[in-house]
Amino acid sequence: MSLALTDSVATLKGVGQKRQDALRELGIFTIEDLLTYYPFRYEDLGARLPSETLDGEKVTFKGIVSTPAIVRRYGKRSQTVLGLLIDRENIRVTFFNQPWVAKNIEVGQEVAVYGTYNAAKAALTAIKLVPASTNVLDPIYPATKSVKAKTIADLIEQAWGLFRGQLPNLVPSTLREKYRLLDKNQQVEWTHFPKDSAEAKAGRRSAAFEEFFIFQMRLQLLKQADQSFGGQPLQYQQAAVDQLIQALPYQLTAAQDRVVGEILADQAAPRHMNRLLQGDVGSGKTVVASIAMYAAVTAGCQAAMMAPTEILAQQHAKSLAKLFDQAGIDLRVELLTSGLKASQRRQILADLEAGEIDIVVGTHALVQDDVFFHHLGLAVIDEQHRFGVKQRSKLREGGMNPDILAMTATPIPRTLSITAYGEMEVSIIDELPAGRKQIITSQLSERQFDQALALVKAELAKGAQAYVVTPLIEESETLDVRNVTEVYQSLQADLPDYTVGLLHGRLPKEDKDTLMQGFKENQIQVLVATTVVEVGVDVPNASIMLILDADRFGLAQLHQLRGRVGRGDRQSYTVLVADPKTEYGKERLNALVETTDGFELAQKDLELRGAGDILGTKQSGMPEFQVGDPVKDLTMLTIAQQEALALVRQSGWDQEEDNQALVAYLSQTMAQFRHFD
Structure with missing residues (x-):
């Protein structure tokens, strides 16, 4: 019986049902999977x-x-x-x-x-x-309790004996020659059975490029399929859009102006827009989105904006209505959330379907089965990584296939934008609005807490407001950290002349909304909270962010918390109170003190924490690469992206003889390829 690379590993000797199940846990289903299951290190023998x-x-x-x-x-x-x-x-x-x-x-x-x-x-x-015939380097494979590394090595040796020299080249010969990459069979042999470190290095280099290149090919094909998905050009009114921009109470920054141009060009093009708008906290993403939504409205379409929380949806709806009102533009903005009364909801749904609502702002309530649009032309999704593919595609299934503009205030370093968001076009606002003051960040030890409290009192005396953030809700026997309830009670005693509020994730939603509204209206001067304020309402009067046990937070999270202040005219401050015990903890806090550039911090965070954990695996959508390291091998990853893009742009690339193995492989695997989100 002849075997094929696509056959199950169960066809190999020594692989029964139990071992087959164990191999599946490692992502090894076929003989080809086994032969490309590479060692993660080598022991020098x-x-x-x-x-x-x-x-x-x-x-x-x-x-x-x-x-x-x-x-x-x-x-x-x-x-x-x-x-x-x-x-x-x-x-x-x-x-x-x-x-x-x-x-x-x-x-x-x-x-x-x-x-x-x-x-x-x-x-x-x-x-x-060590047998005399053993190579100098002994490959060590990722393994589990159910299947040992030695078993994997033995199975790979058995499979290689059957298929030596028969593996197809997935990377075209032009690229192998250009970048001095190995033939696929030599790549596999040198990676699994290297005679010395030079062979192992060359094998892994070729395997890493192949891994990146295949991944980027899949993303480019996804992007092509997305753009060919019945996109309609929006014939927006340029004069009306210019009128809105001129009526803004401030001038757009050069970065905002550039990004607006990119988005409007996408909207006017006869293809579907799938664009990610990145911008640090306070960089002005919302006004850019409002211009794009108004452009859709002038083209006779509706626009929708999805936010991750009701309180953010309420804030967006109010700010949009105010913006258009001040510009003298008459259009209808409505809020659709799960908190509406049944009668209100029915009326809004009816008006939305009839086309009487121009812009609707909401939460997940926008993607319920009973929501129908008259003609949805643009969907803006705030905090992109908080929504899944199914929720975004639900907007398309309404029959309109709107353009998609996703926004995130989480700065994404280049490594992640190439991988997790590789199928999207990316626009970056890398400039803060004119006049925005830098937030002064400092770190104090626990013994210096009184200095931090004195700064809070000084700001309150000027009429400003303060956030005080702590990691835990209640006391913990295992962690020596301040808890939010204890801090709240302590600050009530320390600040008798001010109203102190307590906000945490266990409060009922109505209580959270009431507290945040009270803080926004300055009825509450000090808000003691957990990280539920990380993505919160805009409070321009808040000038100080005091973060206790700051070393317990991730770098990206600390930067998001810092972004809650500095939103008005006041000089603002962030004070990190912590005694970090590890070098990692010290480096994280030092990085935050040294720069307020979110993209610089995101890259630092990526280097400190590693790719898989930068935003949390589920949120970031960071794919797991077996051989390549997207942080250390960023240059190779970038080249793989450029070459994949260049290849798919070539007319008839999939008909060329040199690409047939690649085309066959992509055809087999694209159906199983997960859209990372």
Whole structure:
């Protein structure tokens, strides 16, 4: 029976149902999956002398067995001890729970042993005997309790014996030549069975590029499919849009002006828009979105804006209505949330379907089954990563297939924008509005809390307001951190002349909304809160953000919290109170003190925390790459993106002989490819 690369691993010897299930947990379904399941590191089995080896280092010693192997047993456990003569030095070698070693060696025999060296005792805690035929580097594979790394290595060796030289090249020959990449078969052989570190490095380099390139090809094809999804050009009225821009109470920044141009060009084009608008907190994304929505309205369409919370939806609806009113533009903006009375909701739904509402702002209530638009031309989604693909596609299923403009205040470093948002066009507002004052950030220790409180009192005395943020709601026996209830009670005593509010995630929604509204209207001067204020209402009068136990927060989260202040004319401050115990904690807080640039901080966060955890795996949509590291290999990732884009733009690229293996592979896998979100 002839086997194919697409056959199940169950066709290999030694793979029963239990082992097949275990391999599936590692993403290994087919023989091809197995052959491209690469090691994550290598153990150096090259022999060295004890004098060249550091204490505690893993090493291979080669020498002559100088004493008989003695096995000592302790119940079910055992110790096998022997002497190894290496260049006139005798080393004591101990194997734990490997009594069979004694049967395989004898005095006078030359052996190689891999283990951990104890320099003080001139002893080696042995891990394994190294056969003479073994390569210098031993590949180590990601494994689980259900399937050991050695089992994976044995299965790969078996599969390679069956398919050596038969793997198709997915990376076109032009790119392999251009970037000095290995042929696929050589790539697989050198990655799994390297003779030395140079082969292992070359194999992994080629495998990483292939991984990035295939991923980018899929994203480019997704983007093409999205743009061909029946997009309609919006014939907006340029004069009316210009009138709105001129009527704004401030001039657009150069960055806002550039981004508006990019979005309007997309709206006028005969293809579907799928654009991500990135901008730091306070950079003016909402006014850009309002211009885009008004453009859709002048084209005879409706616009919708989705926000992650009701309070944010309310804020957007009010600010939009005010903006158009001040500009002398007569259009109808309505709010649609789950908190509406049934009669109000029915009326808004009817008016929305009849086309009497120009712009609707809401939460997930906008994507319910009973919501119908008359002609939806643009959907703006605030805080993009908080909505899934299904919720975004639900807007399209209304039959209108509107343009999509997603917005996020979470600065996304280039690595993530290339991967997690690679199928979207990206616009960046990298400039704050004129006159906006930089937020002064400082760090104090717990012993200096009184200084932080004095700064809060000084700002309150000027008529400003303050946020005080803490990580926990109630006392914890395991974490020595201030809890929000304790801080609230303490500040009530310390600030008797001011109203102090308490806000946390366990409060009923109505209470949260009431508190935030009270804070916005300055009925509450100090808001003690957990991170529920991270994405909150705009309170221009708030000038100080005091964050307790700041080392307990992520860097991106701290930057988001800092963005709650500095929204008005007042000089604003963020004070981080913490005694970080680790270098990571210290670096994080130092980075926040040194810069207010969200994109710079996001890149720093990526370097400190690693790609998979930058926004939280589920939120960021960061794909997991097995070989390539999108942080360390950013240049390679960028090149892979550029080459994939260049290839799909070539007319008839999928008909060329050199690309047929790639086309076949993409056809097989695109159906299973998950749209990261």
